[in-house]
Structure formats: structure tokens, C-alpha cells
Amino acid sequence: MEDQFFELMCEKSSSESANTSGRTEEFLDSSANTVDISENEEERDKMTNFLQVIESYTDQEFRRNFRLNSSTARMLIDRYNTSSFYTNKEHGGLPKVGASKEIYILLSYMANTNTFREIANLFNMSKSSAWRILRRVVEWLLSIGHEYIQWPSASKVQDNMRKFKAMKNIPNFVGCIDCSHINIKAPVSNKHAYFKRKQFYSPQLQVVVDADKMFIDVFAGEPGSLHDSRILRRSSIYEKATDDVESKFPFNSFLLGDTAYGNSQGLISAFRENGFLTPA
Template sequence: MRAHNIANSANPSITPRQTRRPRRFKIRLNLNSFTDEDVLQHFRLSKDSIRMLYEEIKLHIDRQTRRSHAICGMSKLLAVLHYLASGSFQYCIASKIGFTQPTFSRCLRQVVNAIVNISTNYISFPYSISEREEVKQKFFQKYGMPLTIGLIDCTHFAIIPPAAEEQSYRNRKMFHSLNVQLICGPSGEILDIVARYPGGTHDSFVLSGSGIGQLFQSGYFGDDLLLGDNGYRLTPWLLTPYLSPRTDAQQRYNLAHRRTRSQVERVFGQLKSRFRCLDVTGGAMLYKPVLVGKIILACAVLHNIALQHHIPIEIAADLREPIDCPPVMGHESSQAGNLKRNDISYNFFSR
């Protein structure tokens, strides 16, 4: 013992062995610790819908590990849902839920990818004849518009653009964004979404490059129609309003078209109200465009889940999308599109 002390005194760099401090683990989120009202407020879904979603993606977010304090998949899911609902900074979310910021960043990507992987279970366009007939009947009964199987429009979600492509992401409203195309059904369900184009891309270009647009152009859907605003070119499969209606039938057509297409505007408002990370008032999303597109797609899946579980959402007045879009110069209506629109206004809106 004396020799050991002498050696230590001779070499001050050697220190006596210190007692290891025990690790401290923060308390993590637990679904059962929230009331039903708090769950809706913080996560935008009900307890049942969250449990159902967790069962579908748990194999992708629950990691096999021997660590006794590993983060469980439910805590990861709740953390990401809270981020999507609030749009707060990662550091703020992490401090509330018992994660570090780098850990939350990894969980965000993991959970978003898992939700995107099951997106086809909740977002599906009516391809079969029986599905299209059901959708057309609902549109006609609810709004009086015939042959309609979807309402189409685009909106912008603010992002921080890549430095090398900054100009392509600047939209006509002079902020950087992704231009996201959405097609919705008669009850506000999302049937198709495209979230990969820079904000400087025109709506018509997004449609022409999408799988749905190419199927319509090929005649796959026959006489069935999409309804869009005057930012799109009038075609036999995409009907727009009359710019200058001349007859009573054309005016009644415009009224029915406006009333029907307002549904897609409400869906955009619901998305931005339910998931504040998508709204510009919450700030631009600080991720690469590919990840932003996945986040938007994940929010669309959650929107449809909320509809299935009848979870209401109030749309703030400042988040309602404008219903009318000014016509775009250079988009001449096709002759076949004019004939189709005139035929529908005459046969369905004449008295």
C-alpha cells in the first residue's frame, strides 16, 4: 500500500479509481398518462387510432436490443406525432419527451419512413370500375356534379431550399416551397398526392408528370372526370369553370363546379390546421426536400386515418385556401374539352 502511494505521488497523472456515477434516464411519453382531450390536442389522433397505427408500423420502429432503457416504438411515434401537430423545433420537442435532439432526429426519419411504407393502405385512387362508380355517385348526390371521380389542386409548403437549386424552389408568391398536388374525394379523403416538385414548378407540369395525369391522358378512365381551377388547361378529362358564362346552364354549372371543388380547398386547410409543421406560420421546414416530401405524405396518411376515426378538426380562418385561381396565360382550352364541358352543362344543368 505504501509503495502504491509512493508511485502515485511520483506520477501525478495517475489518479485513484473514481466511483462510476449512475446514468439518469428522463421520463418518456406514455399514452396512458394523457386524457382523451389531451391526446387529441397534442397528437391530433385518438388513442384508438394511435394504437392501431402503432400495430401497423411497430416492426419498423421497435428495434431488437438488449438495452434495458431502449426507446420503445410507442414513445417514438408519440414524439413524431407531437412534432407534426405542433411544428416546434426539434430541441423543444426532445426536451418535453425525454429524448436528446439527435435521438429525436433519428426517430423522426424512422417513424416517417414507416408511415410512408404503409401509405398505400390509406391513400388509394379509385382505379376499378366499381370503385369509380361509387365515387361518382357520391359526388353527384352531394354536389350535383356528374362523372366526377376526383378534385385536383396544388398548394405550397414552405421549406429551406438547397443552395444549388434555390431559384427553382421560389414560387410565384416569392417564398421557397414544394408544390404539392393533391386529389381528394367527396368526403375530403385524399386519393392521391404528389410531393416532390419544387415551388417554381407550374401546377399543370406537376399533373402531366404524375402517374394519375398520364393515365387520364391515355384514356384509362374513359369518360370520368377531374375538376380543377382555371390554372389547369381545359381537357375532356379535366373540367374547369367558364371564364365568361353566357347561358343560365353555364352559370349553374359554374356554381356546382365551385361548390364541389371547394372540398379540395378545405382539405388543404385541414392539413395545415391539423399539422402545424406544414403551415408557413410555423416556419419553413428545415429539412432536405426529399424528407419534407415524406413528411407531407405521412401527414396525408394521418389525415385519412383521422377521417376514418371521425376525428374533427377546425380550420382556422387564415388557413383556408383561396377558392378561385386566376387563369394562366398560354393555357388554351382544347376543342374537345370545350365540347365536353358544353355537353355536361347542357345535359345536366339546363332546366
């Protein structure tokens, strides 16, 4: 799969997916409280042909608007259409919402940070309908994330080690780890824990990528006020490195982290540049 954009919402195993699902639901609920989804306000004119506009995009236009390839979107549509999460039954006498439309609603929301009012206008539906569709598709993505975000096999570990050695001349590392903050509106509960030093609210996203920049482990949802090293200690990858180091890090392999991390089992941190480092 060329694009793993949707993988930001996925966990590596079914149990991790369930945990992330709970945290995702918390943040979606928080958004619901900060976004007015009442239907009594005056709305802009809704578009009636936006799906046709999307289908007319060139590959370059599609990627520019949705931040992934059209072939990846088509794969998502085909899989979602046959999943138990999607229903093509009519609801309340309203026209059916196609699988492609539901996927495009998610992509519009994620790629462009559109408000529900904007999504409703683009896709000619109510804000509450857009909200329900978004939740449903996110839950589906969480359920299949473990199929795409996988820890490498022993042979793949060796392949990554060769690629990293060729790129950076550092031996034996299988992946790089770091955290990123996802800017959100203040959660309804415990919001102080999500307020970070850069003066905005966020959950943390910890990701491990391989030599091809593909996600091989994801841990999401911890409060933004926590330090990167503490996020690591709370994540499943830390437990795996401690309890099953030979299986997860064969051939004396390890992860490479920045100076926010300390050296630990399966992870080596970069040296701090204090003005006295030699090239060696």
C-alpha cells in the same frame, strides 16, 4: 381508417414511394443544415413523464394536440412495433425507446412543427436521437402509404359519382385535384427553384380526394415555383389518364380542378368567372 394525416408523406405505389422518399430525404437533410443539432449548447430541463401525460389525454385532448384520433395513433404504434423498421434493442447502454414514443415523436413534429430542441426536451433525449427516430418513422410510413392511398375501383368510382352528384349536382366526377405549398427553410441546393411568388420556399403537394375527402392519389416534392398545371403534367396521374383512361376513368368519369388547370384527358377545369357567366 378515420384519419389519414400521415398520408401527406406517402405515395400511391412502391415506386412512387421510393421517389418521394428521395425527395423527403433531401428536405430532411436541408432541415438538418438549418437546425443546430449539436449537443454542446445549454438545454432546457427535459421532461421525464411526457409519455404518461400523452396517455392521460382524453380523446379530444389527443386530437387537439396531435391532429388525429388516438385510435389511429394506436393503430400506427401496433403496426410500427411489428415492422422491420423498428428495433427494440438497447443502443450504447441507453434505455430502449418504445414504438409508442417513436410514433409520438413523429406526430409531435408533424402536428406542431416542433423544433428538434423542443422534441428532445419533451421526450427526454438528445436532438440527434430525435432526428434519427424521425427519419426512421418517416421511411416506414412511406413504405406502407400505398396500402391507404389507392385509386378507386370501378364500383367505388360509381359511388363517388353518386355522392358528388348529390352534393354539387355535377355529374360524372370521381375526385377533386389541387396543389398545396409546404413551407420549408431554404434547401441547400437549387433553392431558387423552391422560392415561390408568395415569398417563401416550398415543395408542392398535389392531391386528389374523393367524395369523402380521402386521399386517392398523392404526388409530392416538385419545386414550389412550378405552376399547378405543370405539376400535373409531371405527375403519375397524368400518365395514367393518358395511357389508361378507360381503366382509371370508367363510365366517362373525370377529375374536377380549379381554373389553374386546363381541360385535359380525365380532367375538367372550372370556368373562369369573367363577369359574363350565366348560371347554366
